[in-house]
Amino acid sequence: METALAFLCGIIAAASIYLMLSGNLIRFIFGLVLATNGVNLLIFVSGRLSHSKPPQIAEKAVVPAEAMANALPQALILTAIVIGFALMTFVFILFYRTYQALGTVNTELMRMAEPREDGRGTGEKPDADAHSPERREKPE
Amino acid sequence: MNVLLVLPVILPFASAAVTLWSSGEQGRQQLISLLGALLHLTACALLFIWVAQSGMQAMQVGDWPAPFGITLAADHLSVVMVMVTAILGFAVTLYSRAEIDSDLLGAGYHPLLHILLGGVCGAFLTGDLFNLYVWFEVMLMASFGLLVLGRTKEQLDGGVKYVMINLFATLLFISGIGLLYGMTGTLNLADLHLAVQEVDNQALLTAVAAIFMTAFGIKAGLFPLFFWLPASYHTPPVAVSAILAGLLTKVGVYALIRLFSLVFTFNIAYTHGILLVAGVVTMFTGVLGAASYNEFRRILSVHIVSQVGYMILGLALFSPLALAGAVFYLLHNMIVKSNLFLISGLSARICGTFELKKLGGLYHGHRYVAILFFISAFSLAGFPPLSGFWAKLILVRAGLEIGAYGAAAAAVIVGLLTTYSMTKIWGEAFWKPGPEEQDAVQSRPEGKSPDIWMLLPVTGLACLTLIIGLLPGPFLQVAERAAHELTHPEIYVNAVLGDK
Secondary structure, eight states: OHHHHHHHHHHHHHHHHHHHTTSBHHHHHHHHHHHHHHHHHHHHHHTOOOSSOOSOOOTTOSSOSSOOOOOHHHHHHHHHHHHHHHHHHHHHHHHHHHHHHHSOOBGGGOOSSSOOOTTSOTTSSTTTTTTOGGGSOOOO | OTHHHHHHHHHHHHHHHHHHHTTTSHHHHHHHHHHHHHHHHHHHHHHHHHHHHHOOEEEEGGGOOTTTSOEEEEOHHHHHHHHHHHHHHHHHHHHHHHHOOHHHHHTTHHHHHHHHHHHHHHHHHBOBHHHHHHHHHHHHHHHHHHHTTTOOHHHHHHHHHHHHHHHHHHHHHHHHHHHHHHHHSOOBHHHHHHHGGGOSOHHHHHHHHHHHHHHHHHHHTOTTSOTHHHHHTTSSOHHHHHHHHHHHHHHHHHHHHHHHHHTSOTTHHHHHHHHHHHHHHHHHHHHHHHHTOOBHHHHHHHHHHHHHHHHHHHHHHOSHHHHHHHHHHHHHHHHHHHHHHHHHHHHHHHHSOOBTTTOOOHHHHOHHHHHHHHHHHHHHHTOTTSHHHHHHHHHHHHHHHTTOHHHHHHHHHHHHHHHHHHHHHIIIIIISOOGGGSSSOOOOOOOOOOOHHHHHHHHHHHHHHHHHHHOHHHHHHHHHHHHHHHHOHHHHHHHHHOOO
């Protein structure tokens, strides 16, 4: 079971990196969501899998009688999910604002902070490209 | 006394809450923010004095015994970092009074600034790997917010790239945590130091070390992972640039130093060999990249990369003297770098632009600002007797001592190249005649005279640079003690787990 899940982690990581590298903000978000889940799965598997062994001990016992499920990775994942959720919300809003302001989700066309030189002195007209991203040829 | 370990983390969050609550009245909010920063500075200074006098301290939150609960640990490296963080926090809060307009204040500038300080201090003080991840997230969220607070196109563009690559680094970090936990069953740093020695498959452990190295390498801005930094650091308001430049990459450097001196020390030839190459290449890329820019803040941003290379060089050489050099370099560089950003803001306020071509005549019009820049810039370049000289001297000596002649030579050459960039800024912005005296006068935005709230923190930080430069003894002593603790991990382990 661990082996299968380990491969699944790998597949998720590969797919998410493919999406993140595609140069499109929307695909990046999908990649990010996928990667977050992949990582959570990875932590879960790292804590070893066990079936039907809830982490409970008998009344008045100090240590569990037999091996039981590891609760710590689940606590870690829970924290990671909560943090990831907050981050995701921020990323959604940031990307939406960016789309509204720049009018594109293609990262190749987002050059406001680092304008292309095109023979001009660096930053002579820092906004020259900002207003006409569509005027340039699309990279594909 | 244990409360001193918690205060540097808790106070900024209290300030954040109160400033958020008082955001209706901006005058009062700024005052509260300043007061909060001052209290934070006091608490950090007390912690620094305490640790400097009685050695490393550790505390178990909620009295849960060490490997199970959350540990706060303050050795010399931690308290130096916390101290500088508080100084920069206070300086930037002062500077913000003049620079941050009411639009940004209304958007929550002060609460975010304090949350950032709290997150950074938390990362410096925690003794637990997962907790370090949480503090990284707190710090990142605050920095994301600060970076795009103005909502201009440049900021959104820079912010998107910054967020993308940093989130990816965070995912790598937590994957590393998961794998390390799977192998050792613990996340407490002191406990990890003991647990990694019992892992059978050392090769797998080295692979995990590489994951951590990549994750923190992105955060620290190491070659070839630094591209997010020059893309974003010149877009936000100067006060934000300054605090991000001073703190964020250095948290990555701190995490690298902590992990690669305490946990991943089983294959030094391999891991630290990679770090050495990365460090040297980073130094060169940063300094050569800076030569191609003509904008004040972009030159400074790319220089951050170059300076990070020096610190990693110190870690990679991994001798007591080299580590002392890395700590001293951190201490010196955080102050100088933030101050240079603040000065770029000053000159932009006077001349109305960050473009070197349009700047000019500052030396004649504002000699005081020119002197402040001179101190910081040539300290960065490593001119004796300024603080950067000692930092570089220690690293070069450490390199020569253990026979790493190439690394020592690189440190010297990059220092010279840094002088080129700083001289370029000096020549263009300060020395050459102002635009009104040139022939081809192009219209440039109206400038204002510098504000006292801007001059005050800049002067303070410049004085600090001078003090470190002229009286390096005590600072060096602290750095040496930090290095002693880093090369003797049993001090850290004993402080956290108790003598066993």
